[in-house]
Amino acid sequence: MTTDQERGRGPVADATPHEGPDQDFRRSDIRRRLAHLGIVDMDMDTGTKRFPAQALPPEPSAMRQVCGHFATGITVVTSQLDGQWVGATVNSFTSVSLEPPLVLFCLRHDSRLLAAVRACGTFAVSILGAGQGPAAMGFAAPGPTGFDGFDCLSGSCGAPILRGAIGFLECKVADEYHGGDHRIVIGAVTSLGTLEDGTEDDGPLTFYRGRLARLDKEADR
Ligand SMILES: Cc1cc2nc3c(=O)[nH]c(=O)nc-3n(C[C@H](O)[C@H](O)[C@H](O)COP(=O)(O)O)c2cc1C
Numbered sequence: 615m616t617t618d619q620e621r622g623r624g625p626v627a628d629a630t631p632h633e634g635p636d637q638d639f640r641r642s643d644i645r646r647r648l649a650h651l652g653i654v655d656m657d658m659d660t661g662t663k664r665f666p667a668q669a670l671p672p673e674p675s676a677m678r679q680v681c682g683h684f685a686t687g688i689t690v691v692t693s694q695l696d697g698q699w700v701g702a703t704v705n706s707f708t709s710v711s712l713e714p715p716l717v718l719f720c721l722r723h724d725s726r727l728l729a730a731v732r733a734c735g736t737f738a739v740s741i742l743g744a745g746q747g748p749a750a751m752g753f754a755a756p757g758p759t760g761f762d763g764f765d766c767l768s769g770s771c772g773a774p775i776l777r778g779a780i781g782f783l784e785c786k787v788a789d790e791y792h793g794g795d796h797r798i799v800i801g802a803v804t805s806l807g808t809l810e811d812g813t814e815d816d817g818p819l820t821f822y823r824g825r826l827a828r829l830d831k832e833a834d835r
Pocket of ligand 1: 727728750753757
């Protein structure tokens with residue numbers, strides 16, 4: 615009978631058989647299969663683990679540093695609280711599903727925007743263009759959101775959309791999940807669009823290793 619261990623699916627700690635005449639063969643066979651599955655990066659000759667780079671314990675600074683290597687676009691998510699517009703810079707935005715149309719973003723537990731999104735039940739997402747660095751920084755500043763100096767359009771859900779955004783979505787809150795020190799908000803998209811006038815844009819504003827940037831080259835394929 616083929617066990618899960620032999621198929622390379624058992625826990626790594628249990629993957630080494632304890633007895634049997636062909637023990638060495640079985641151990642190296644299991645290692646090879648685990649390495650093939652990408653579960654551990656094994657050196658086939660010595661059986662030691664190799665890490666492709668220095669491995670750090672998952673402390674907040676390391677999480678920030680390493681996850682900062684994952685380049686993202688930048689959005690400003692907006693909603694309303696007590697008749698006032700509220701907004702924050704958000705790069706955890708991503709699309710989730712096309713049918714039904716769903717998106718998500720993550721917010722710190724103590725976020726004012728989170729309180730607004732919960733109270734209002736709707737929000738808008740402005741996808742920032744390369745020239746909107748001041749908005750990205752302005753809506754990341756602590757304290758009440760200042761919309762002064764940012765030209766906005768009022769969306770159908772009542773939340774503002776930043777003029778100059780290269781794309782926008784309006785959403786109803788569909789779900790909210792616990793995510794450590796953040797909350798994961800899922801939105802059902804009710805309307806969306808790109809640049810109002812349909813002209814060529816300068817591309818997106820991006821965030822990489824703690825810095826705002828713009829795309830300047832296409833990657834080789
Ligand atoms: C590029 C960038 C991306 C950010 N993305 C997020 C995010 O995804 N979630 C979050 O909670 N805060 C994020 N922040 C931080 C918030 O914008 C910042 O804490 C803001 O003051 C939150 O406002 P609020 O407390 O009024 O909601 C980001 C900041 C920057 C500069």
